[in-house]
Amino acid sequence: xxxxxxxxxxxxxxxxxxVDGVSLDIHDKEFVTLVGPSGCGKTxxxxxxxxLIELDGGxxxxxxxxxxxxxxKDRDIAMVFQNYALYPHKSVRxxxxxxxxxxxxxxxxxxxxxxxxxxxxxxxxxxxRKPKQLSGGQQQRVALGRAIVRDPAVFLMDEPLSNLDAxxxxxxxxxxxxxxxxLQATMIYVTHDQIEAMTMSDRIAVMDKGKVQQFGSPDxxxxxxxxVFVAGFIGNPPMNLIPAQIVSEGGSKKLRMGQITYAPQxxxxxxxxxxxxxxxxxxxxxxxxxxxxxxGTAGSILTEVYTxxxxxxxxxxxxxxxxxxxxxxSPDVAYRGRLGDPLSLRIDENRLYLFDDLSGxxxx
Amino acid sequence: xxxxxxxxRWDYPxxxxxxxxxxxLIVYPFFYTIFLSFYDTPSSRPExxxxxxxxxxxxxxxxxxxxxxxxxxxxxxxxxxxxFIVGFLAALLxxxxxxxxxxxxxLMIVPYAMGFVPASHxxxxxxxxDFGVITGTLQSLGLIKDSIPFLQQASLIMPSxxxxxxxxxxxxxxxxxxxxxxxxxxxxxxxxxxxxxxSWSQFWEITIPQLSNVLMVTTMxxxxxNMNQFTLIEIMTGGGPASLSEIIVTWIxxxxxxxxxxxxxxxxxxxxxxxxxxxxxFYVRALTRSAVQGG
Numbered sequence: 001x002x003x004x005x006x007x008x009x010x011x012x013x014x015x016x017x018x019v020d021g022v023s024l025d026i027h028d029k030e031f032v033t034l035v036g037p038s039g040c041g042k043t044x045x046x047x048x049x050x051x052l053i054e055l056d057g058g059x060x061x062x063x064x065x066x067x068x069x070x071x072x073k074d075r076d077i078a079m080v081f082q083n084y085a086l087y088p089h090k091s092v093r094x095x096x097x098x099x100x101x102x103x104x105x106x107x108x109x110x111x112x113x114x115x116x117x118x119x120x121x122x123x124x125x126x127x128x129r130k131p132k133q134l135s136g137g138q139q140q141r142v143a144l145g146r147a148i149v150r151d152p153a154v155f156l157m158d159e160p161l162s163n164l165d166a167x168x169x170x171x172x173x174x175x176x177x178x179x180x181x182x183l184q185a186t187m188i189y190v191t192h193d194q195i196e197a198m199t200m201s202d203r204i205a206v207m208d209k210g211k212v213q214q215f216g217s218p219d220x221x222x223x224x225x226x227x228v229f230v231a232g233f234i235g236n237p238p239m240n241l242i243p244a245q246i247v248s249e250g251g252s253k254k255l256r257m258g259q260i261t262y263a264p265q266x267x268x269x270x271x272x273x274x275x276x277x278x279x280x281x282x283x284x285x286x287x288x289x290x291x292x293x294x295x296g297t298a299g300s301i302l303t304e305v306y307t308x309x310x311x312x313x314x315x316x317x318x319x320x321x322x323x324x325x326x327x328x329x330s331p332d333v334a335y336r337g338r339l340g341d342p343l344s345l346r347i348d349e350n351r352l353y354l355f356d357d358l359s360g361x362x363x364x
Numbered sequence: 365x366x367x368x369x370x371x372x373r374w375d376y377p378x379x380x381x382x383x384x385x386x387x388x389l390i391v392y393p394f395f396y397t398i399f400l401s402f403y404d405t406p407s408s409r410p411e412x413x414x415x416x417x418x419x420x421x422x423x424x425x426x427x428x429x430x431x432x433x434x435x436x437x438x439x440x441x442x443x444x445x446x447x448f449i450v451g452f453l454a455a456l457l458x459x460x461x462x463x464x465x466x467x468x469x470x471l472m473i474v475p476y477a478m479g480f481v482p483a484s485h486x487x488x489x490x491x492x493x494d495f496g497v498i499t500g501t502l503q504s505l506g507l508i509k510d511s512i513p514f515l516q517q518a519s520l521i522m523p524s525x526x527x528x529x530x531x532x533x534x535x536x537x538x539x540x541x542x543x544x545x546x547x548x549x550x551x552x553x554x555x556x557x558x559x560x561x562x563s564w565s566q567f568w569e570i571t572i573p574q575l576s577n578v579l580m581v582t583t584m585x586x587x588x589x590n591m592n593q594f595t596l597i598e599i600m601t602g603g604g605p606a607s608l609s610e611i612i613v614t615w616i617x618x619x620x621x622x623x624x625x626x627x628x629x630x631x632x633x634x635x636x637x638x639x640x641x642x643x644x645x646f647y648v649r650a651l652t653r654s655a656v657q658g659g
Contacts (some may be wrong), residue, residue: 073560087569089576098556102562150559
């Protein structure tokens, strides 16, 4: 196992900077996820680590070695692909043997490793089948098996769960995380699904437009987002981001969100407003930072119900705050308001974020 | 089943015209050829005479026909192998992501797009011993003194014909295999590169097995097409000189319409049919297998 360092790596496609100076230090035995919307450069970054895509700038170190110029086979990595990329004409056993055979590992050792891997993944009974005869989940296990027989320094996973159905995805999520801990492996995982990223990773790199927007633990990303993009991307439902203006009324600063003028109660929000560079800001509020309160509660704002979405254990209420559709969690799961029902909302100011409207950066 | 047939009883009459045409053009000649192969059909008389297996006996004992069979085997095997190798290499080449390949791809299809008749006529003149452009060029460059009679000299006839068939048929192989290559998922090669496979191993471990059905179908089509190749040989050499380039189909044509031995020609046709049906079975198997496996 080994640490992986990306030093300012760049990939250009014509004028497009697909990967634009990404630097990451990934520790030994760490589970790191690259997450972001499609086209953000996460898969390109992973393929650059694998050596499948050449670098246009920067360096990649695995362990102490600079592998930037090396062939994929010389990088001591294994990769699991989105569509598994199992060799369709080979049996499961031959698929698992293939990387060992290519590396001229003697047959007895190879067979031992294949047996060990198939035991870990409980695919012993599938060894003589062809990939086509397997279900999606089983194919996924074989793909994982082909990666672990090699005992590589680093595992690379390219959206390995996105072809599975929702239920199986949750199950395999648990298994991959368990596997990573059992094997004490360094794992770099790519997904567009922030829940996968949050649940599996030691640290997450959120990417957008070829750049790392923030690199940190799931808690850090959730509770201390660097910018509007990370705030909106991490968390389900996503953070409510409401355009607002800082106005002075009666000698104190207030936040005007559409028709609503909100007078912050705490010094913390006043500090944040004072630090803002311009008048225009974006107010960030998680669904749990807006509470439904009794009508007439001091400091509350008034809105109306747009829709109510019960999910079983949580009931979400959609409402317009300052011309922006926001999602809040009802404290009462059984709440079933109708369109137009009045709502009184109180903002938890300790969990209010302000972002600069122009740069999108968090005001801290 | 019966219920279904009864339900569609008024639909069947619509098939009659097509069935009639097929019957007239395929079924009737097929059985009539088998029938004729047991008869002597003297050109001087209107009657035909039943002679049992005599036509077949004659064929097996005829030294010319033995030469024709030998020619057919050589022609079919090398006429398949050479275009196959050239076409495969061309397919691998055009499958690369290189500049200018679209143009090359288009250019390489030209021989295939050209009709067999004009191409054969053109090559007959290009290869002509006295007036041919190849001999002429080599002579004017001073490389040879005597003309090269490509289509007259025993040792050169078959190689010349096979070369022209290669030129004419390799684009077919190229198109088929190129289409096959395009269906191989890129991810397999990526996985193989990570697994440590060299380009050579990737070719043998991924490309060939993934292409196996297309390879089989292409070879069979080419092989059957070659066994039935009449135009090229008839135009370029007419099977001559001295039957040196005669293959079974041209021989059948000459036996029927030049020497008017319909019975003997029918017997040869039946034999050719039996050989072709065996290859057709392989072909259909390869096709259905590729349909089941999805290539």
